[in-house]
Amino acid sequence: MIEIKNLNKTYKTKDRDIVALDGIDLEIHDGEIFGIIGLSGAGKSTLVRCINLLERPTSGDVVLDGRSLMSLSRRELLTVRRNIGMIFQSFNLFEQRSVLRNITYPLEIAGEKKSLSEVRARELLALVGLSEREKFYPAQLSGGQKQRVAIARALATRPKYLLCDEATSALDPNTTSQILSLLRDINRTLGVTIVIITHEMKVIDRICDRVAVIDRSRIAEVGAVSEIFAHPRSEIARELILPRSPLTEKKIGSRRLRIIFDGEESARPVLSQLILECQTPVNIMFADTKDIDGRAFGQIIVQLPEDENQAQRVVGWLNSNNMKYEEVGV
Amino acid sequence: MLSEMLAKLWQNGILQLGIWETLYMTLLSTLFAYIIGLPLGLLLVVTDSEGIRPIKWLNRTVGIIVNAFRSIPFIILMVAMLPVAKFVVGSSLGNRAMIVTLVIAAAPYVARMVESSIKEVDAGVIEAAKAMGTPAFTIVWKVLIPEAKPSLIIGSVISMVTVLGYSAMAGTIGGGGLGQIAITYGYQKYNDDIVWICVALTIIIVQIIQELGTALAHRTDKRIRK
Numbered sequence: 001m002i003e004i005k006n007l008n009k010t011y012k013t014k015d016r017d018i019v020a021l022d023g024i025d026l027e028i029h030d031g032e033i034f035g036i037i038g039l040s041g042a043g044k045s046t047l048v049r050c051i052n053l054l055e056r057p058t059s060g061d062v063v064l065d066g067r068s069l070m071s072l073s074r075r076e077l078l079t080v081r082r083n084i085g086m087i088f089q090s091f092n093l094f095e096q097r098s099v100l101r102n103i104t105y106p107l108e109i110a111g112e113k114k115s116l117s118e119v120r121a122r123e124l125l126a127l128v129g130l131s132e133r134e135k136f137y138p139a140q141l142s143g144g145q146k147q148r149v150a151i152a153r154a155l156a157t158r159p160k161y162l163l164c165d166e167a168t169s170a171l172d173p174n175t176t177s178q179i180l181s182l183l184r185d186i187n188r189t190l191g192v193t194i195v196i197i198t199h200e201m202k203v204i205d206r207i208c209d210r211v212a213v214i215d216r217s218r219i220a221e222v223g224a225v226s227e228i229f230a231h232p233r234s235e236i237a238r239e240l241i242l243p244r245s246p247l248t249e250k251k252i253g254s255r256r257l258r259i260i261f262d263g264e265e266s267a268r269p270v271l272s273q274l275i276l277e278c279q280t281p282v283n284i285m286f287a288d289t290k291d292i293d294g295r296a297f298g299q300i301i302v303q304l305p306e307d308e309n310q311a312q313r314v315v316g317w318l319n320s321n322n323m324k325y326e327e328v329g330v
Numbered sequence: 331m332l333s334e335m336l337a338k339l340w341q342n343g344i345l346q347l348g349i350w351e352t353l354y355m356t357l358l359s360t361l362f363a364y365i366i367g368l369p370l371g372l373l374l375v376v377t378d379s380e381g382i383r384p385i386k387w388l389n390r391t392v393g394i395i396v397n398a399f400r401s402i403p404f405i406i407l408m409v410a411m412l413p414v415a416k417f418v419v420g421s422s423l424g425n426r427a428m429i430v431t432l433v434i435a436a437a438p439y440v441a442r443m444v445e446s447s448i449k450e451v452d453a454g455v456i457e458a459a460k461a462m463g464t465p466a467f468t469i470v471w472k473v474l475i476p477e478a479k480p481s482l483i484i485g486s487v488i489s490m491v492t493v494l495g496y497s498a499m500a501g502t503i504g505g506g507g508l509g510q511i512a513i514t515y516g517y518q519k520y521n522d523d524i525v526w527i528c529v530a531l532t533i534i535i536v537q538i539i540q541e542l543g544t545a546l547a548h549r550t551d552k553r554i555r556k
Contacts, residue, residue, distance in 0.1 A: 052461055081463035092458035096476050096552045106462040108472070137552040150458075157462075 002028040002051060002161065002195070007060035009046055020046040021057070022217040030160075033187050033194045035208035035225065037240060040199060043217045048165050048197045052084045053077060065160075082110055085154030085192075089166035091146040093138040099125070099149050100134040106156045117156075124152035128182060144175035151182065155192070162186070164196045168203060180207050201240050205229065205297070213237045229299075230260045230324050241299075242328065255304045255311060260324040261289050266296040270323065278317050280310040301328060335521050344511065349531060351425055352507035356494045359429050363436035363489065370396065370437065371444025372470055382456065383466045392441075399438040404496050407435050408503060428497065428505035436493050443489055447481035448474050480551035487543030491536050498532065508532055 009021040020043045028034045038044040049055040051062055053069055062069045064080065072080060093102050100121050107117035125131045128148040138146055147167060154162055164183065168176040184207045187194050196208060204211050204225055211228055213221045215236035221228060232238045242258070264270065275282060282302040289298030304311035318325050339345045370392060375381055377389040399407070408431045412422040415430035451474055459473045475482070498509025508528045516524035548554065 054457060054461055075465075078463040078465055081461060084461070086458070086461040088454055088458065090452075090454050092452070092454040094455060094473065094477060095452075096479060096550075098552075105459075105472070109462060109464050109468060139553045153462075163461075 001030055001065060002026075002193070003061075003063040004028075004047075004051070005061045005063060007047075007050055007062070008058045009043075009050060009055060010058045019217050021050065024060070024214075024219055026212055026219065026222065028193065028195060029210075030193050031187070031191055032209040033184070033196065033207050035196045035198065035204040035211040036214055037198055037201065037204050037211055038214035038236070039240075042214045044197045044199075044214050045165060047214065048163050048195060051161075051163060051195065052081050052086065082106065082157045083159045083161065085157070085159040085162040087147065087150045087154050087162070087164050087167045089169045091138070091143070091150045091170075093146055093149055093153070095138050097137075098134065099130065099136050099138070099141070102138070102149055103153045103156055106153060110157055120156060121152070124155055127155075127186075128152045142175075143171050144178060147171065147175075147179050148182065151179075151186070155186070155190070160193060162192050162194045164194060166197055166199070169198070169200070176203070177206075183207060213240065226262050230262055231326070242301075254306050256285060256328045257302055257304060257315070257318070257325045258328045259300045259302065259318065260326070261296040261298050261300070262324060263295040263297065264323075266291040266294055268296075270296075270321075271300065271302075273321075274314060274317055278310070278313045280305050280307075280313060282314060333521050333523055335515060335519065336524055336527060339511070339515060339524070344515075345527075348506065348508045348511040348528075349535075351505075352494065352497055352509070352532075352535065355425055355429055355432065355497045355500070355505070355507055356490060359432035359436060359493045359497065360440075360486065360490045362429070362433040363440045363493065364486065366433065366437040367440025367489075368444050370441035372448065372474070374441060374445045375448045375474070376466070376470060382460070382469055396438040396441050399434070400442070404435050405499055405502075407431070408496075408500060411435075412503075423504040425506050428500040432493055432496055432500065435496055436489060439492060440485075440489050443485035444482065447478045447485045450481050451477045480547045480553075483543060483547040483550065487540055487547075490539055490543070494532070494536060494539070 004024055004026040007021055007024040008019075011018040011020060024047060036044050036047060046055055050057050053062065057070070064084075067080070069077065069080065094105065097105065100118065103121035103124055104114070104117040107120060108114075112120075122131070122134065125134055128151055130145060130148050130152070133141065133145065138149070141149065162183075167183075168179050171179060180203065183194055183196075186192050196203060198204060208225050210223065211225050212219050213228070213234060213236055215234070220234035220236045221232070228237055229241060232241050259270075271282070271284070282304060284300060285303055286301040287299075289296050289300065304314055373392055374389060374396070376383050377385040377392075379386065379389070402410070411431040411434050412427065414434065415427035416422040418430045419426040421427050455477060456469060456473060459469050464473065497505065497507055498512070501507055501509030501511070501513050508531055512525050512528035515521060516528060
């Protein structure tokens with residue numbers, strides 16, 4: 001378990017102090033995929049770097065499996081870091097090392113025998129699906145392939161934890177999806193606890209179990225992803241979850257509802273039923289749902305009819321059908 | 331067109347000796363300059379405020395010494411360092427003495443070249459190495475130097491060409507090589523053709539060093555898709 005205790009980080013500049021993290025308390029449980037989401041500049045990158053002390057907190061502590069990291073000597077810290085893998089937005093592979101030698105690097109550092117390192121590296125290459133590429137150099141790989149190599153490298157020393165700093169932000173949607181699937185597989189099959197830093201709600205939504213929403217250096221909200229997604233309490237969480245398309249920004253005057261899909265049977269045509277049974281059209285302003293193992297997840301924002309009675313009928317239908325929804329500010 | 335003097339120089343093997351002296355002074359001086367300058371350059375990067383082990387006072391001290399030597403024009407530094415040369419090799423004349431002064435002049439230059447090459451290594455890559463639990467010295471050895479290798483090679487070519495230029499100046503105070511031939515047999519005896527022959531030979535040597543160095547850097551650089 002990773003316990004982050006009253007963590008503060010302040011950067012001193014000539015004329016003023018910049019507070020990057022302000023009293024952060026978090027617990028990350030073993031075996032979960034924990035997301036940390038925030039807008040850029042919120043402090044999430046600093047936070048993840050404080051977990052392995054790449055950035056030294058100004059005060060507070062990080063406790064890893066009961067061990068306080070702040071009290072470790074430099075050498076002890078190096079050993080602890082081998083138990084915390086890390087991947088980055090810009091991949092950060094060694095450009096002058098082949099794919100195989102990138103992956104053997106952490107084992108070389110740990111003093112592992114060359115032959116054993118190579119066996120392990122090939123195992124990992126198979127895991128990330130790049131066995132054919134061991135002699136390639138990073139410059140010869142695509143972004144997605146580079147991130148796969150980075151994942152293999154991060155896992156070489158069999159770490160218990162994996163930190164992902166905007167690991168999919170430089171990738172196209174398709175590749176992002178593949179990398180996220182790979183991370184989920186790694187979490188499930190190897191039991192690696194994963195911490196994901198991102199500014200994209202879809203990344204959280206897709207693979208995280210729990211999420212912390214960070215805003216202006218503080219934690220705004222922590223909880224199960226499904227819970228926060230359905231009932232965001234903080235301003236920032238609403239901002240991150242609700243789409244800000246030009247359409248929804250327009251003031252139309254009538255009421256709008258956000259219908260939340262949280263594991264309903266995906267085969268059921270909810271919206272069609274609503275329209276047919278209520279005998280009234282609704283205007284779909286935004287929709288983002290997906291099917292995971294026959295269950296629907298996501299949200300649809302609909303604009304209710306102007307007529308108050310018709311609108312009430314829709315609300316009534318949603319209530320009687322146990323659909324989760326909430327009114328979205330006009 | 332060519333003077334008798336030139337033919338004589340060639341027949342007596344003076345010109346060939348000059349080429350050889352220029353080459354070995356350049357190569358040996360560059361080698362020794364790197365033995366001193368490479369660690370200095372690494373020290374400058376590592377102890378920098380943004381470096382992997384910031385040590386402010388050490389960085390400042392080395393920086394000031396390097397700058398001091400770099401700001402003295404070579405022709406003056408050369409004369410000033412003759413006593414040092416005498417102390418090191420027992421004489422203030424000849425090629426061995428010149429190598430000492432060349433190394434003293436080139437080492438700070440090399441330190442700055444090395445520093446700028448190493449600074450090209452992506453900060454993210456260094457961060458990744460740290461995150462994997464790499465000790466500071468191992469980062470230098472296993473990350474900084476290998477990742478900067480192509481740039482270090484290019485830098486060493488530039489340094490070598492600079493040293494070659496310095497070595498010609500050493501010809502004025504008792505060093506050998508093409509510079510000395512150009513001055514003694516060319517400039518002082520009014521044989522322009524000898525000066526020009528020396529110029530041409532120098533250009534050819536520089537070209538060869540440059541081409542070989544660039545090709546080597548290119549070959550070792552894995553960032554280039556082949």
